[in-house]
Amino acid sequence: MKFASTSNYVADAALAVAVNAAVTLQRPLLVKGEPGTGKTELARQVAKALDMPFMEWNIKSTTKAQQGLYEYDAVSRLRDSQLGEARVHDVSNYIRKGKLWQAFTAPGRVVLLIDEIDKADIEFPNDLLQELDRMEFHVYETGETIRAQHRPVVIITSNNEKDLPDAFLRRCFFHFIRFPDPENLAAIVRMHYPGIKEQLLATALSQFFEIRETPGLKKKPSTSEVLDWLKLILAEDLSPEDLRRDGKDALPRLHGALLKNEQDVQLFERLAFMARGQR
Structure with a gap:
């Protein structure tokens, strides 16, 4: 076999x-x-x-x-x-x-x-x-x-x-x-949550990869952590609009599933502060 x-x-x-x-x-x-x-x-x-x-x-x-x-x-x-x-x-x-x-x-x-x-x-x-x-x-x-x-x-x-x-x-x-690319990660998510809506999945993964690629991040969130994050999103019945961030709050919803140390939380808080200052 x-x-x-x-x-x-x-x-x-x-x-x-x-x-x-x-x-x-x-x-x-x-x-x-x-x-x-x-x-x-x-x-x-x-x-x-x-x-x-x-x-x-x-x-x-x-x-x-x-x-x-x-x-x-x-x-x-x-x-x-x-x-x-x-x-x-x-x-x-x-x-x-x-x-x-x-x-x-x-x-x-x-x-x-x-x-x-x-x-x-x-x-x-x-x-x-x-x-x-x-x-x-x-x-x-x-x-x-x-x-x-x-x-x-x-x-x-x-x-x-x-x-x-x-x-x-x-x-x-x-x-x-290697860390899964967006297509493979989407396939992994669908395997664990077969009923997830495609628009919610696309929005969540887009935000997830933005977080992973943020310069200065001490610990990049992993596959298991994005699965935990999506489990919480589905449990809270959040919509794609609920996940979108703006300049007032650069932290993602339910960020404790993705960011696992205070340095990374402070990094996103500083990014939000800088975004507000540029407006």
């Missing part, structure tokens, strides 16, 4: 090619792009399209690569030995399987999402090089080697918060999700 757009996800041709190329090459797919452009949702939709189970490993700043393989609970084993528990003689009772272990030993092929890998320590990607390349790892406590029964489809996301090592990048197929 080949991946393409689904009933819940609009994938352009370049993204579909990237997914299918990574699957064919049996390489991890490294996906970068602005936050909120659908990188995480992509992995879920790939699993749905390819009819595979979905597993997710959310990376935090404190996450270690070893946690994706397994963790040995030595403290619990020591406590059980002091209590005279019989299970203490089998070290496997104290091994907690990580997401990679679960994906490697699943009964069929799965889609494994390693989400926001750039949040972790810089050594994190390097620590997974051999495991992702050879699809196996050694469990020192039990002496066994865990090998992938079915090579998982690995999708790795990054928000570009830090550079990833070259050795890691060489082992991945890379794709950057």
Whole structure:
């Protein structure tokens, strides 16, 4: 099966090619792009399209690569030995399987999402090089080697918060999700809100792209944020006329869904003040 757009996800041709190329090459797919452009949702939709189970490993700043393989609970084993528990003689009772272990030993092929890998320590990607390349790892406590029964489809996301090592990048197929153009963004909106009126959609997206392209904006609103904004607009039953701004108020209606820091709010307030001064 080949991946393409689904009933819940609009994938352009370049993204579909990237997914299918990574699957064919049996390489991890490294996906970068602005936050909120659908990188995480992509992995879920790939699993749905390819009819595979979905597993997710959310990376935090404190996450270690070893946690994706397994963790040995030595403290619990020591406590059980002091209590005279019989299970203490089998070290496997104290091994907690990580997401990679679960994906490697699943009964069929799965889609494994390693989400926001750039949040972790810089050594994190390097620590997974051999495991992702050879699809196996050694469990020192039990002496066994865990090998992938079915090579998982690995999708790795990054928000570009830090550079990833070259050795890691060489082992991945890379794709950057560009922000949707007006036509593709309109298609995404119609997918989520099929009953939206075309005039309201055109006015809202025109205003949205004006906001994104405003010079000096600290954080550009994302796809997920425009969807939230339109959900509020529809809930409030606003008309295209309600959305239009004038010199008195440069801030968009319900701007809290689009502008997420005080610097950007103040920027639009200054623009309104300057517009009034020029009249």
